[in-house]
Amino acid sequence: MTPARRVVIALGGNAMTGPDGSATPTVQRDAIREAAGHIADVVASGVEVVLTHGNGPQVGNLLVKNEMAAHVVPPVPLDWNVAQTQATIAFTLADELDAALAARGLSQRTAGLVTRTLVDADDPGFREPSKPVGRFLPREEAERFVALGQIWEDRGEKGWRRIVASPEPRSVVDSPAIHALAEAGFVVVCAGGGGIPVTDDGSDGDALRGVEAVIDKDLTAAILARELDADTLVIATDVPNVMVDFGTPTARPLGRVTVSEMRGHAAAGQFARGSMGPKVEAALRFVDGSAASRAVITSLEHIADAVTDDDAGTVIAP
Numbered sequence: 001m002t003p004a005r006r007v008v009i010a011l012g013g014n015a016m017t018g019p020d021g022s023a024t025p026t027v028q029r030d031a032i033r034e035a036a037g038h039i040a041d042v043v044a045s046g047v048e049v050v051l052t053h054g055n056g057p058q059v060g061n062l063l064v065k066n067e068m069a070a071h072v073v074p075p076v077p078l079d080w081n082v083a084q085t086q087a088t089i090a091f092t093l094a095d096e097l098d099a100a101l102a103a104r105g106l107s108q109r110t111a112g113l114v115t116r117t118l119v120d121a122d123d124p125g126f127r128e129p130s131k132p133v134g135r136f137l138p139r140e141e142a143e144r145f146v147a148l149g150q151i152w153e154d155r156g157e158k159g160w161r162r163i164v165a166s167p168e169p170r171s172v173v174d175s176p177a178i179h180a181l182a183e184a185g186f187v188v189v190c191a192g193g194g195g196i197p198v199t200d201d202g203s204d205g206d207a208l209r210g211v212e213a214v215i216d217k218d219l220t221a222a223i224l225a226r227e228l229d230a231d232t233l234v235i236a237t238d239v240p241n242v243m244v245d246f247g248t249p250t251a252r253p254l255g256r257v258t259v260s261e262m263r264g265h266a267a268a269g270q271f272a273r274g275s276m277g278p279k280v281e282a283a284l285r286f287v288d289g290s291a292a293s294r295a296v297i298t299s300l301e302h303i304a305d306a307v308t309d310d311d312a313g314t315v316i317a318p
């Protein structure tokens with residue numbers, strides 16, 4: 001395999017919370033410390049790293065705080081909440097990653113960038129919410145919120161989860177700044193939570209306007225990787241491989257697969273909406289039509305191997 005040069009790593013929400021999805025500051029910092037060690041190992045392998053991350057648990061929790069305190073302090077819109085999660089997660093990642101880089105004797109340091117992502121104002125994702133956020137609740141508790149007008153969905157064995165609008169990312173507005181920071185030698189943390197969704201509907205001169213939604217971070221990562229001319233996209237989650245027949249007795253892990261094989265599995269409904277589905281779609285969008293690119297979906301512990309070794313995780317290549 002051709003050695004990687006510039007890698008975009010998309011860090012899953014699972015990597016930043018506890019095993020049971022809990023998101024106290026201590027649990028988040030401990031999880032991020034562990035993630036930072038694996039990311040620093042990727043940097044140590046000699047590649048440029050641009051890091052993006054999820055925010056599903058964190059942005060859902062902020063929404064709840066806003067709603068509960070609405071009679072005391074003015075609530076802020078969902079795009080502001082996304083911006084707030086970018087800042088909190090980026091500073092925590094920067095603290096832990098800088099320490100992990102220094103511990104390995106590496107000279108690189110981390111820079112976090114508040115990042116906007118352009119979406120279409122008439123995207124169907126605004127009318128048909130699809131993005132799970134926040135905590136899991138048992139059905140009876142979730143139904144209390146449904147009665148208040150919220151949308152909740154059965155997410156399987158962990159329980160029910162709130163669902164919000166999630167338009168398709170079109171482009172990362174701040175890509176040129178990310179590129180400049182990467183070229184200057186920084187490990188850049190950017191486009192967290194898929195980026196702050198903004199539209200350009202021409203109604204306000206040249207100004208972009210934030211819109212209330214949460215973009216899928218894996219889909220944004222695919223665009224970011226293309227815009228930064230990365231050769232490798234690594235989607236880090238909590239399973240070592242994508243599986244076919246997931247959760248059934250015939251489940252089997254996928255190793256190296258072509259774009260057309262993976263499209264076949266996706267078309268056969270193998271990958272769940274709101275979890276593995278967008279990861280596979282992001283990997284396919286990044287690799288499709290670009291002979292020099294490679295996408296890997298694997299667990300955090302395997303990301304350094306995924307960059308240097310063709311046998312780690314599920315590898316999608318042209």
Ligand SMILES: Nc1ncnc2c1ncn2[C@@H]1O[C@H](COP(=O)(O)OP(=O)(O)O)[C@@H](O)[C@H]1O
Pocket residue numbers: 011012013014015054236237238239241242243244245246270271272274275276277
């Ligand atoms: N076909 C599949 N192969 C592997 N995992 C799957 C599959 N379908 C659904 N999953 C689930 O997807 C989860 C990862 O998605 P998600 O929880 O959204 O990740 P993250 O928060 O890390 O971005 C896994 O923990 C697994 O339970």
Ligand SMILES: NC(=O)OP(=O)(O)O
Pocket residue numbers: 011012013014053054055056057132192193194214215216217218
């Ligand atoms: N925004 C987003 O996709 O977050 P998660 O990866 O945490 O769901």
